[in-house]
Ligand SMILES: Nc1ncnc2c1ncn2[C@@H]1O[C@H](COP(=O)(O)OP(=O)(O)O)[C@@H](O)[C@H]1O
């Protein structure tokens with residue numbers, strides 16, 4: 001058994017697609033981190049003062065334009081021209097028509113400042129999404145190419161216990177993807193913490209805040225592993241990498257586009273309930289609210305509140321868990337029973 | 342060699358009544374094996390002969406656990422398979438049909454990964470590469486190999502375990518004449534070292550030269566088996582060509598032999614006698630009637646004609662024989 005694990009780890013690491021995808025993954029994540037390093041700027045008194053000065057300048061410029069317009073209008077009126085077409089009524093002399101200083105908020109002129117505590121949660125989702133894509137491609141091609149090129153058959157001549165071969169491969173794959181997720185996830189967190197520390201704000205990082213990020217990270221890692229396992233299962237079922245890619249594209253099109261359109265036409269309430277990405281969002285956000293604006297519930301304050309449908313992360317776990325289990329069960333069943341020719 | 346080989350005539354491979362029907366939704370059912378039997382004894386080089394589509398590859402795949410049979414029993418090295426396949430797999434090296442490998446790995450990597458998976462020492466990799474003549478190309482990607490080189494790599498992968506039983510499905514495919522000869526020498530050498538070799542082929546000259554015994558399969562059934570010489574003798578019908586000192590005596594000699602219980606074919610210049618145990622019996626019987634034999638020779642046949650006769654695949658002028666078009670011959 002140890003020998004088989006060692007061989008599979010070596011095979012996974014030796015594959016060109018694994019290496020290529022790993023390089024692309026690191027480059028992609030690195031590019032995002034660099035973009036935020038460059039794009040985020042710490043806001044101090046100097047930046048606030050500059051923003052105030054800029055707001056003041058914009059106010060004054062706008063005021064000059066206004067006065068110019070009033071002057072033009074008065075002149076035209078004196079010449080007896082029709083001014084109603086080109087100018088506001090009363091040549092803009094009405095009170096409140098002139099620009100007001102408080103309409104120019106200095107905060108609009110502040111540079112982007114990354115706030116670790118408030119914003120890093122979104123970056124965990126982005127990270128998980130990108131790593132899941134990596135897991136999908138590597139997982140599908142790892143077993144798909146192995147079937148397709150006859151490598152699996154060769155291996156079964158050495159290791160006739162089919163299920164132990166399949167489970168070893170799956171285990172090695174998930175272990176490898178998890179290791180990549182953990183290592184890159186740590187680097188990702190460190191990178192954004194440093195961006196917050198030196199180019200933005202970290203906010204008050206209490207233990208609770210860290211725990212919340214850790215839980216989000218764990219949910220992200222769970223999704224990465226589920227996606228990887230599904231890719232592996234599909235490619236093994238179809239004995240081809242393309243099987244997994246095809247199903248992914250098919251499900252994507254049917255669920256995200258087809259279902260939306262069909263349910264929209266049928267005017268089904270909460271149509272997004274039937275769309276997979278809703279569950280991905282709920283998984284990351286812990287809960288996701290769908291609203292039906294056609295319904296009107298009068299609230300205490302007399303406003304119209306839409307009907308709401310809440311998708312929780314537990315429901316997402318159920319949907320993704322059952323889907324993953326079904327694909328793996330089918331792959332296992334077929335692995336046991338199929339003729340390998 | 343650290344392995345202890347079983348000496349004596351023990352069956353290394355036994356198949357009884359093996360049946361396999363392929364089912365596919367579109368083409369329906371196809372019966373590939375129909376009660377096939379086969380026995381291979383230890384230390385032999387055994388030829389497994391049959392025309393295309395007769396079920397050779399199906400038999401080997403079934404034996405190696407890649408395909409589930411519909412019936413019959415099989416044993417390798419005394420262990421029932423597929424039930425106990427995992428305990429014998431380490432002692433059986435095999436290539437099945439045209440060997441395929443992951444094209445982007447080198448021969449070295451491919452074998453090294455198999456060695457890890459099968460818990461064989463890595464040093465064995467260099468040994469087998471040397472043995473099949475791939476040493477100098479071992480670091481190149483399999484994608485760049487010719488068919489013959491892939492075939493050599495396949496043999497190397499089968500030899501990696503230093504198996505007691507080596508199963509090769511059409512190993513001469515894609516090899517050049519030099520390669521075929523090398524393969525033949527290699528098999529002799531392996532067999533001399535005690536390995537049992539099963540060799541499927543439709544190339545008969547090949548098999549006749551190196552095999553001790555053969556099994557001939559046609560339409561999923563065994564039609565002949567045994568040592569090569571025996572199979573040849575059986576299917577030459579034990580025929581003897583008899584010439585007399587004077588050709589005028591041929592017809593009276595024929596009557597004498599028929600009266601004594603032989604079957605005789607009267608030809609212009611000789612008799613073709615069948616159904617006799619020993620050629621010497623002909624001489625004795627005729628001499629008793631003062632008819633003197635000038636020449637007595639067993640009819641020679643080669644494996645090819647036996648094969649064509651048994652599998653009913655001899656070419657007929659003006660016809661294009663289709664695969665699967667074999668004649669049923671009772672075993
Ligand atoms: N996967 C398969 N599905 C359906 N029929 C098959 C399959 N593999 C082989 N066969 C059929 O089984 C018969 C025996 O094939 P095979 O064992 O490959 O013959 P051989 O190796 O002697 O040339 C042939 O008629 C072939 O068409």
Ligand SMILES: [Mg+2]
Pocket residue numbers: 397398399438510511
């Ligand atoms: Mg074949």
